[in-house]
Amino acid sequence: MTAGLTYYLLLYTDFVIIYFFCITSIYLILNIVSFRRIRRYQKKVKYEELNKIFRLTEHKSISLIIPAYNEEVGIVDNLKSLLHLEYPNYQLIVVNDGSTDNTLKLLFEKFSLRQISFAPYYQIKCKTIKAVYRSSVNPSLIVVDKANGGKADAINAGINISKHSLITVIDADSILERDSLLKIVRPFVEDENVVAVGGSIRIANGCRINHGHIEEVRLSKSWLARFQVVEYLRAFLFGRNGFDGINGIMIVSGAFSCFSREALINIGGYKAGSIGEDMEIIVRMHKEFRPVNPKSRITFIPDPVCWTEAPENLKLLKKQRIRWQKGTFESVLLHKKLFFNLKYEWLGFLVFPYFTIFELIGPIIEVTGYVVFIICLSLGIINTETAVLFLLVAVLYGIVLSLLAVVLEEISFKRYNNIKDLIILFAAAILENFGYRQMTAVWRFMGVVEYLFGKKAWGHMERKGIENPAKGRI
Amino acid sequence: LSLYNFLIIIILILFLLAVFSAIAVIVLHYLSITFNQRTKQFAERWEESFFDYLSSDKDPDDLINQIPKSNYKYLLEFIKPLLINLRGDDYIKFSKLIYETSVYKYLISSLKSRSKQRKMKAAYFLGLSRAAKAKDILIANLNSKDELVIISVSLALARLNAVDSADYILKVLRKRTTISNDTLYSILVEFDKEICSHLLRTFKKENLHSKIIIISVFRHFKFLEAAETALKELSSAQEKTLIIALIKFLSEVGYKQSEHKIKYFRLHNNPDVRKNAVVAYGKIASPGRENKIVELINDRNWGVQLNAAEALWKYSQKGKDLLNSIACNLKDKKAASAARMILSYNTIFNK
Numbered sequence: 098m099t100a101g102l103t104y105y106l107l108l109y110t111d112f113v114i115i116y117f118f119c120i121t122s123i124y125l126i127l128n129i130v131s132f133r134r135i136r137r138y139q140k141k142v143k144y145e146e147l148n149k150i151f152r153l154t155e156h157k158s159i160s161l162i163i164p165a166y167n168e169e170v171g172i173v174d175n176l177k178s179l180l181h182l183e184y185p186n187y188q189l190i191v192v193n194d195g196s197t198d199n200t201l202k203l204l205f206e207k208f209s210l211r212q213i214s215f216a217p218y219y220q221i222k223c224k225t226i227k228a229v230y231r232s233s234v235n236p237s238l239i240v241v242d243k244a245n246g247g248k249a250d251a252i253n254a255g256i257n258i259s260k261h262s263l264i265t266v267i268d269a270d271s272i273l274e275r276d277s278l279l280k281i282v283r284p285f286v287e288d289e290n291v292v293a294v295g296g297s298i299r300i301a302n303g304c305r306i307n308h309g310h311i312e313e314v315r316l317s318k319s320w321l322a323r324f325q326v327v328e329y330l331r332a333f334l335f336g337r338n339g340f341d342g343i344n345g346i347m348i349v350s351g352a353f354s355c356f357s358r359e360a361l362i363n364i365g366g367y368k369a370g371s372i373g374e375d376m377e378i379i380v381r382m383h384k385e386f387r388p389v390n391p392k393s394r395i396t397f398i399p400d401p402v403c404w405t406e407a408p409e410n411l412k413l414l415k416k417q418r419i420r421w422q423k424g425t426f427e428s429v430l431l432h433k434k435l436f437f438n439l440k441y442e443w444l445g446f447l448v449f450p451y452f453t454i455f456e457l458i459g460p461i462i463e464v465t466g467y468v469v470f471i472i473c474l475s476l477g478i479i480n481t482e483t484a485v486l487f488l489l490v491a492v493l494y495g496i497v498l499s500l501l502a503v504v505l506e507e508i509s510f511k512r513y514n515n516i517k518d519l520i521i522l523f524a525a526a527i528l529e530n531f532g533y534r535q536m537t538a539v540w541r542f543m544g545v546v547e548y549l550f551g552k553k554a555w556g557h558m559e560r561k562g563i564e565n566p567a568k569g570r571i
Numbered sequence: 572l573s574l575y576n577f578l579i580i581i582i583l584i585l586f587l588l589a590v591f592s593a594i595a596v597i598v599l600h601y602l603s604i605t606f607n608q609r610t611k612q613f614a615e616r617w618e619e620s621f622f623d624y625l626s627s628d629k630d631p632d633d634l635i636n637q638i639p640k641s642n643y644k645y646l647l648e649f650i651k652p653l654l655i656n657l658r659g660d661d662y663i664k665f666s667k668l669i670y671e672t673s674v675y676k677y678l679i680s681s682l683k684s685r686s687k688q689r690k691m692k693a694a695y696f697l698g699l700s701r702a703a704k705a706k707d708i709l710i711a712n713l714n715s716k717d718e719l720v721i722i723s724v725s726l727a728l729a730r731l732n733a734v735d736s737a738d739y740i741l742k743v744l745r746k747r748t749t750i751s752n753d754t755l756y757s758i759l760v761e762f763d764k765e766i767c768s769h770l771l772r773t774f775k776k777e778n779l780h781s782k783i784i785i786i787s788v789f790r791h792f793k794f795l796e797a798a799e800t801a802l803k804e805l806s807s808a809q810e811k812t813l814i815i816a817l818i819k820f821l822s823e824v825g826y827k828q829s830e831h832k833i834k835y836f837r838l839h840n841n842p843d844v845r846k847n848a849v850v851a852y853g854k855i856a857s858p859g860r861e862n863k864i865v866e867l868i869n870d871r872n873w874g875v876q877l878n879a880a881e882a883l884w885k886y887s888q889k890g891k892d893l894l895n896s897i898a899c900n901l902k903d904k905k906a907a908s909a910a911r912m913i914l915s916y917n918t919i920f921n922k
Contacts, residue, residue: 140688141719144695146655216898216911220873260916286753359874486578493585500592507599519600523593 127339160259164251178309195245221366249367295349301404345448351375353403373424422544460541499526613645670702698727729761822851853882
C-alpha cells in the first residue's frame with residue numbers, strides 16, 4: 098500500500114473526527130437552548146386559559162385542509178374527531194387527490210355528501226377541481242374532488258376553496274389533540290409577524306385510540322416504532338425548538354402546520370410536484386418574506402398536538418427516509434441563495450449551512466466514515482485502542498442526546514405515564530445507537546444518490562391505519 | 572493530556588451524564604405521580620366538605636383552617652376548575668376561600684418570593700378569585716424584570732378590574748417590544764367595560780401603539796362614546812394599523828358620521844387599509860352607495876376583491892344583485908371569480 102493512500106485515509110479519518118466534534122457541539126448548544134426555552138414555555142402556558150380566545154371579537158378563524166390520497170383506512174374516524182375540535186370558528190376541507198381506493202365513496206356514505214355548485218377563486222395554480230361536496234350532517238365539512246396532482250397540488254386546491262385567515266394543513270392519518278388549534282394559533286396572537294407555525298408531532302403507534310382520539314399514550318410493541326419515538330422526541334424537543342430560538346426553523350412538519358393564508362397566497366402556495374413540500378415552502382417563506390420584513394417569523398410550539406402513524410416495517414421506513422432526504426436535497430438546492438447569506442441573519446449564517454453540511458452531506462460523510470474507519474482498522478493504519486474509544490464516545494454521545502430528550506419530555510409534557518414505557522423508552526434510546534442509526538444513515542445516503550441519479554418523485558406510502566378499535570392497540 | 576486520556580475523560584463524563592439522565596427521569600416521574608396522587612387524594616378527602624360549605628352559610632375560614640398549609644398547593648389545583656367554571660353566588664363563595672382565608676397570606680408570600688413560577692401562580696389565583704385587596708402588591712410586581720411575571724400580574728389586575736392601573740399596565744407592557752398588540756389587547760379586555768371611559772380620558776396623550784390597542788378595546792366593548800374621538804383621530808392618522816383599528820371600530824359601532832371618511836380610505840394605497848375600509852364602508856354606507864364598493868372588486872389585490880364582494884353580499888339587496896351580475900360578466904375574469912366565490916359561500920353554504 099502506498100504511503101500516499103495511507104496519508105489520505107488518515108486525513109479523511111481526521112476530517113470525520115472534526116466533523117463529529119462540530120456536530121456534537123451544535124447539538125450541545127441546541128440542547129442548552131431548548132432546555133431553557135421549554136422551561137420558559139411551560140411556565141408561560143401553565144396558567145393560561147386557552148379558551149379565552151372564544152371571548153375575543155377578533156379571534157382568528159381557521160380553514161383546516163386535509164389532502165387525501167388513498168386514505169380509506171382511518172379517514173372516517175379521523176374526520177369525526179376533527180369535527181369536534183375545540184375552536185370557535187373553523188372549516189374542514191378534505192381534498193381527495195384522485196384516490197384510486199374507496200376514500201371518496203366512504204366519505205359519501207358516512208358524511209352524507211351533497212354536490213354543490215362552487216366556483217373557486219383560483220389564487221394559486223392547481224389541477225382542475227372536478228367537484229365540491231358538502232356534508233349534510235356536518236355543514237363545516239367540505240370535500241373537494243380533483244385530479245391527482247400530488248400532495249402540494251391538493252393543498253393548493255384546498256387553499257383556493259378556503260375562506261379563513263389561517264390555513265392549517267394536516268395529514269389524513271394525523272390525530273389532533275382537542276385543543277391543538279387553540280395552541281397553534283397562540284403564536285399568531287403573540288406576534289403579528291408570524292407567518293407560519295409548526296406543531297410537535299408524536300408517534301401514535303401503541304397508543305389507545307378511540308374514535309380518532311388518543312385515550313392513553315403508550316408505546317408500540319415494535320422496536321422500530323419505539324426508536325422512532327425517541328427520534329421524534331429528539332427532533333422536536335431539541336432540534337426545532339433550538340433553531341426556533343434564532344428564527345431558524347427550516348421545516349415544519351407536513352403532518353400539522355398552520356399558515357397565514359395571505360402569506361401562502363402571496364408566495365404562490367406549495368410548489369406542485371415537490372418531494373419535500375413541507376420544507377420547501379418554509380425555506381421559500383424565509384427567502385421571500387425576510388428581505389421585506391426582517392421581523393417575519395416562522396415558529397414552533399413544543400406541545401405534543403398531533404399524533405401520527407410511524408412505519409413499523411423496514412421497507413416503508415426506508416422509503417420514508419429516502420423521500421425525506423430527497424426533500425431536503427431539493428429544498429437546499431432550490432434555495433441555495435441562502436447559504437452563508439448574512440441578509441438572512443442566523444438562518445443564512447448558521448441554520449442553512451447546518452442543513453447543507455450536516456443534514457444533506459452528513460449521511461455521505463457518516464457512511465464513508467464508517468467504511469474508511471473499517472479499512473484503516475483492518476490495515477492497522479490507526480491504533481485499535483483509540484479507535485474503539487472514539488467509537489465508544491460517539492455511541493455514548495448518541496445515547497446521552499436521546500436520554501436528554503426523554504428527560505426533557507418528562508420535565509415538560511409528561512405524556513408517558515406508565516413507568517414501564519419510560520424504561521422501554523430508555524432502552525430504545527440506548528439500543529437505537531447499535532444498528533438503527535447506522536441503518537438510517539445508509540438510507541439517507543441512498544436518498545442523496547437517488548436524488549442525484551435516480552427518480553425524483555414523491556412515491557407512495559402505504560397506511561396500516563393507526564386505529565384498530567377491535568384491539569385498541571396496534 | 573494524550574488523546575487516549577482525553578477520550579477516557581469524555582467517556583466518563585458521558586457515562587455519568589447518561590446515568591444522571593436516567594435517575595432524573597425516574598425521580599421526575601415519581602414526583603409527578605406523587606403530586607397527581609396527592610391532588611386526587613385531596614379531592615377525595617375534601618370534596619364533600621367543599622360542597623357542604625357551598626350549600627351552607629359557613630365561614631370560609633372554618634373550612635380552610637382544617638386543611639394543613641402543606642396541602643394548599645393541592646387545594647389550589649382542586650379549586651382552579653371550579654373558579655374558572657362557576658358563576659354567580661357559587662363563584663363568590665369559592666373565591667372567598669382564597670381571599671378571606673389564610674390561603675390569601677400564602678399567595679401573597681408567594682408573590683413576594685423570588686421564584687418567578689411562584690409569583691405567576693400567585694398572581695393567577697389572586698386574579699381568578701378577584702382578590703381586590705391584593706391590588707397594590709400586584710401593581711408593585713409590574714416592575715418585575717421578567718416579562719412572564721408582568722403579563723401574569725397584568726392579567727390578574729385586569730380580572731380585579733383595577734381600572735386605575737390600566738395606564739400603568741399599558742406603559743409597562745409597551746416598553747417590552749416582544750409583547751404583541753394582540754397579547755395586550757387580550758389583557759385589557761379582561762377588564763370590565765368601564766375601562767373604556769378611563770382609556771378614553773387618556774387616549775389623546777397615548778402613543779401610537781397604545782392608541783391602536785385602546786381602539787381595539789373600544790371595539791371589543793362596542794363603546795360608542797369613543798366614536799367622535801376616533802373619527803377625529805382618523806382624520807389625522809397616517810399609520811396603517813391605527814387607520815385599520817379606527818375604521819373597524821367606527822363601523823362596528825355603526826357611527827354614521829364616519830361614512831365619508833371611511834369612503835376615502837377605501838382608495839388608500841395600502842391594500843390592508845383598502846381591505847378593511849371596503850368592508851367597513853359596506854356596513855356603514857347609506858343605501859344606494861353600492862357602486863363605490865363595486866369599484867374595488869376590480870382591485871389589483873385579491874384580498875380587497877374578495878372583501879369588496881363580501882361587502883356587496885352582506886349589506887343590501889342591491890349589493891347582492893350587483894354581485895350576481897358581476898359573477899356573470901365574463902369580461903373581467905378576476906372580478907367574476909371573486910364574486911362567484913363569495914356567492915358560493917354565502918348562497919350554498921348558508922342554506
